[in-house]
Amino acid sequence: MARPKNVKHIFVTGGVVSSLGKGILSASLGLLLKSRGLRVAIQKYDPYINVDPGTMSPYQHGEVYVTDDGAETDLDLGHYERFLDESTSQASNLTMGRVYKSVIDKERQGEYLGGTVQVVPHVIDEIKERMGELAKNGNLDVLITEIGGTIGDIESLPFLEAMRQLKLDLGQRNVLNIHLTLVPYIKAACELKTKPTQHSVKMLLETGIQPDILVCRSEHPLSREIKNKVGHFCNLHELDVIGLSDCDTIYDVPLMLLNEQLDQRVLKKLSIKKYRDPELAYWKEFCNKVRHPSEGEVTIAICGKYTEYPDAYKSILESFVHAGAANNVKVNVKLIRAEDAEENHDDVLASLDGVHGILVAPGFGDRGIEGKISFIRHARENNIPFLGICLGMQCATIEFARNVCGLSEANSTEFNKRSRQPVIDLMEHQKKVKEKGGTMRLGSYPCILKEGTRAHQAYGKFLINERHRHRYEFNNDFREQLEAQGMIFSGTSPNGDLIEIVEISGHRWFVGVQFHPEYKSRVHSVHPLFKGFVGAAREYAHGQRQLSLDSESPSFQVMPGVE
Template sequence: MARPKNVKHIFVTGGVVSSLGKGILSASLGLLLKSRGLRVAIQKYDPYINVDPGTMSPYQHGEVYVTDDGAETDLDLGHYERFLDEPTSQASNLTMGRVYKSVLDKERQGDYLGGTVQVVPHVIDEIKDRMGELAKNGNLDILITEIGGTIGDIESLPFLEAMRQLKLDLGPRNVLNIHLTLVPYIKAACELKTKPTQHSVKMLLETGIQPDILVCRSELPLSKDIKNKVGHFCNVHELDVVGLSDCATIYDVPLMLLQEQLDIRVMKKLGVKKFSDPDLAYWREFTNKVRNPAEGEVTIAICGKYTEYPDAYKSILESFVHAGAANNVKVNIRLLRAEDAEENAGDIAEVMEGVHGLLVAPGFGDRGIEGKISFVQYARENNIPFLGICLGMQCASIEFARHVCGLTEANSTEFSKRCRQPVIDLMEHQKKVKEKGGTMRLGSYPCILKEGTKAHAAYGKFLINERHRHRYEFNNEYRRLFEENGMLFSGTSPNGDLVEIIEIRDHRWFVAVQFHPEYKSRVHSVHPIFKGFVAAAKEYHQGARQLTLERESPSFHVEHAGGEGERQF
């Protein structure tokens, strides 16, 4: 198939309010274009001054997504990878902080020959250079760039100016702007209102940018009259006004945009003439399983420190959607606040009622740790399928040390610097690290699996590569004691020095990993750990349901204090 000579740039901006879904829109459009045989990459530009989100609170930023090459990035890169099944990298996420840092470093090095360093041209030129970086280095047809923030934000103006200049430099057939806005539905008037979109486009025009395509989020589908009205007042053809009404899941968005012919409009405007029919059979099959699982549902509890803000666990939540579809069940999520178990320890059995699997989530710091340990203990003692991720693995190690191995003072030096029994300790090379940002064990590392373990059964191979984000590790001084008490070290680094996966030998399904499997789960390839965990929860649920049915049958055996007897109904 003939390829376009130049890389085509698509910029996605947002207006009216934040959190409209620019990342989902970008990922969905990328999927549609890829399904037509085009080579696509997506990048995200964030207007905040932080160099990266690595030191930001989950309450402000949500999840920090980690790439194979160790970049701490925006959570939207997770959507890009999950939809396109293409890896992102350090070059895929640019912040204004990184732009200013680069400009200042060049000034210190004398690169500007004594000139006055200004936003125009120096900062703008730096952004333009970065905008083309993936296009230069990648074998691409289309490069989609999502601009973070909302039109009208002061901090995003340099990105918009760089985009305006790039369109002049490359020509209108090589650069296209898609503007995502909100068309709210006013229930009292039973009417969709277009005025917020008109004002948003007016603010975009003030920066010198005329949107080429408008995508309008709304509760209800847009009528032809509404599209015509929006197009008329925003100087956009009505065919270039695309409706995006609320969907049951984010995975329905590409199919809705396909129906709206967004990809066709994009390719026409960019002059892409050679493309295939969309190949989305696997996507339709997946979304059908998500909407209509044939084998019931299971409930998974997630115990964490940031459960008030689910975006902190975005990749974990999406991994359960993938694993649910792979097991043909719906996964219901019950979010549990770790501190609640510390304040009301006796309520754990009550909140775990009807739960078929427990995941203890990653995080940092000592807040809620004892609560997490209590939940781990409940799952271990009651033979409930368990998965621990990163800090969850460390909490599982501490719990096992205290309540199985008899190390009553076991802890992590992250929480207790003078801990007498540090089963979790700071990695040796981390002890002299002072800076916080980008200094952890980050990115993809290999792991060797032990045959005959649940981990090996899940993956079906001996060598895996998984992404990491942590400073503390399992203390090898305690390995023998753990093994003597029934713990399996089923995954280690190739040299055997670092513990990557632990399991309890006699438990139904108790697996904890030091890495982050959620970063590598895809619609196209469900992560084996999540798939195996949900399968274990499904089996546990079916076993519990069968037991209930047996108890409700006309005759069953129960144990009484005086011995076993038969009770008739």
Template structure:
């Protein structure tokens, strides 16, 4: 009998319906019963990782502690589990094929014809069992991205089917997540899409043990019976995952229907009394907050809010801690830059702002205009990564007086490169995986607002960038009033802020503290922003 049990989460009808939340909720519910749980996201795309993707293509790139550029679902996993995962918890087709081809080139398959079955499927199984073995978990939840029937995902589904055969029915379970729409014309809840996706799953050899049905409203008894009948399941194995106000309610919704107990029974594991009190308390506080603050979100990918998912959730976590609900006001920096939006029209109405991260020239001048308004009008502001860098550019131009100061990312010929390429990035030829990535040591400066927020000398936050504040200009910036509030051990600026006597709250951080924000442990800079915003 294997040491680790496996739960495969598959999806049907369409992507983006909430498999990631179901996977994260599964992990939380099993962990609440005292089991050690890990979660892996399988992405069938050929990219080696998510690092080179435009956020409009796939949402934000989530960075793990060890520097993995991964799918945003790993953010959900870490927030629900309250644990740090590694880059190994995100497996892509690109990684699998790359490894198999490298083995072939080295002669490890000498004399054999390399094929999808068994070589690709064996590689997939080896990667999953390796994660299970290295982490020592009792249960490994594996979310298979995309939808059943996608040609890209078939090798992963085949590998999962093989694991079921090899490990036995008590050691592998399948949970299928599918969409049951409600027709706007008749108000009827339709189960046919769920039936078809289950049929497609069974056609390739996988019988789901449970079906989780996403729908705008609770699953009706008749719909449940129909889905159960066509899926060869008991009605109690068909779970309603209808729309709720917050994703953090989903574990409690599934728990109320006996989801975890049924799953543990399928895996031959003892059902224990769950410890969900802290989670329930968080959800209750989240839903009961009435006071709101308006927070401007100044960025260049605002048309897809998932581009900044971890920041949105970090604000939500901080809001519960502070007792306010952040009402997000999205400001498209490109439209500011093009003159379609006047910063004073939108920013004069907000209580605080986040200058969002991003890469490239587009929208940069729009962000700088917004930063100038926020600074001059004493509006609490938090700049993240590129937000810090452009805050330094604005300060250099408008306070220090360095006309046309810029980042060399935006203007390589700027006379005052106050933000410049990291020295070790200058000879980099490939874009993928070559940024400064993952958590590293940051030394906080006593007496600064940032130090007061964290309350300790040393922190570890995650990075994802290629440019830094240019050390050659730090002295000039500090002389003009900018405060460096955090340094790397190598002497790089990790955070900067404006003096409290001049500005209530204006902090920029080079790392992304939102990646380590958790519902029960919010990120200090986001807490600081909302505290300042509520007293504006």
């Protein structure tokens, strides 16, 4: 197939309110274009001054997503990978903090001698250079760039100016702006209101940018009359006003945009001539399994420290959607605060009523740790399927050491620096690290699996690669003691020094992993550990239902001398 001569740039901006779903829109458009045979990459530009989100609280930023090359990035990169089935990298996420840091470093090195360093041209030129980085280095047809924030934010202005200049540099046929806005529904008036969208486009015009396509989020589908009205007020043809009403699941969004012909409008405006019909049979089959699972439902409890803000566990939640479809079940997630179980064990029992699997989530710090350990003990003692991720795996080893091996003071030096039984300890090379940002064990590392274990059964191979984000590791001084009592170290680093996966012999399904499997689960390739965990929960749920049916069935006994 002939390829477009130039890399085409698509910029996705947002207006009216935040959290409209620019990341889902970008990922969905990328999927549609890829399904037509085009080579697509997506990147995210964030306006905050942090160099990366690695030191930000999950309550402020949500999940920190980690790439194979160890970049701590925005959670939207997870959507890009899950939809496109393509890995992102350090170059896929740029913050304003990194831009300013680069400009200041260049100034200190004398690159701007004789000149006053200013936002225009120096900061803008730095952004423009980064905008083309993936286009130069990648074998691409289309590069989609999502610009974080909302039109009107002061901190986003340099990104918008760089986009405006790039369109002048590369030409109208090579750069496209898609603006995502809100068309709210006023219940009292029973009407969709277009005025917020009109004002958002007006603000965008003030920066010198006329959007090429408008995507309008709404509770209800847009009528042709509303599209026509929006188009007239925003200098667009009604065909360039795309409706995006609320969906049952984010995975329906690409199919809705396909029906709205967004991809066709993009292809026409960018003068892309060579493409095929979209191939989305697998995606449609997946969405059908999500909507109509044939094996019923399971309930998974996620015990964590940030459960008031589900975006802190975005990749875990999406991994359960993938694993549910793979097992033909609907996964209902129950978010439980770890602190709630720290004082009364009865609270653990009450919160786990009707639960078929327990996941203890990653995190940092000592808040809620004893609650997590209580949930793990309940899963171990009651043979309930369990998955521990990163800190969850470390808590599982602490619980096992205390309650099975008799090491009553077992702990992590993250929580008690003077612990006399530190089954989890700071990695040796971390002990002299002072800076917090970007200094953990980050990115993809190899792991060797032990034959005959749950992990090996799930992966079906001996060598795997998984992404990490942590400072503390299992302390090998306690390895023999835990192993003697039934803990299986089923995954290690290639040299055997680092424990990556732990299991418990004789348990229905008990696995703890030092890495983050949720970062690598995708629609096209469900992560094997999530698939195995949900499969075990499904079998446990079926068993529980059968026990319930058996207990409800009347039992008849033939009494002596009675016919």
